[in-house]
Amino acid sequence: RIRDILRQVPFLSDLDSRYISRIVEALTTYTYKSSDAIIRKGDEGNVFYVIKSGTVKVHDIEIGQSTYDDQQLGKGGYFGERAIVTKEKRVANVTAVTDCELLCLSREEFLKILGNL
Numbered sequence: 366r367i368r369d370i371l372r373q374v375p376f377l378s379d380l381d382s383r384y385i386s387r388i389v390e391a392l393t394t395y396t397y398k399s400s401d402a403i404i405r406k407g408d409e410g411n412v413f414y415v416i417k418s419g420t421v422k423v424h425d426i427e428i429g430q431s432t433y434d435d436q437q438l439g440k441g442g443y444f445g446e447r448a449i450v451t452k453e454k455r456v457a458n459v460t461a462v463t464d465c466e467l468l469c470l471s472r473e474e475f476l477k478i479l480g481n482l
Contacts, residue, residue: 373441391474397461404459410448411472416440419465426457449475
């Protein structure tokens with residue numbers, strides 16, 4: 366269930382069920398094929414993603430002067446919240462490792478429902 370997947374996201378796990386319901390209603394589902402680019406570093410950050418199925422690789426991570434190791438995320442993993450909250454450009458590339466189904470929440474809906482958590 367989508368609600369259960371959302372509850373795996375740490376900053377959503379303790380939310381009142383009314384907020385979770387609002388998020389579920391606002392979500393759009395996108396599918397990506399293996400090796401598809403999902404996010405490109407430097408792009409505008411206007412979508413928050415939660416992985417419904419599949420695996421993604423977050424790579425070329427650079428925040429300020431610091432670089433970070435690549436990460437693989439699977440079901441329940443999430444990415445894209447930083448750019449929404451900070452209004453900074455994307456700080457990493459995200460690529461589908463396998464075919465993926467992603468739950469997507471626009472910046473507008475994210476901020477309307479969650480404010481600046």
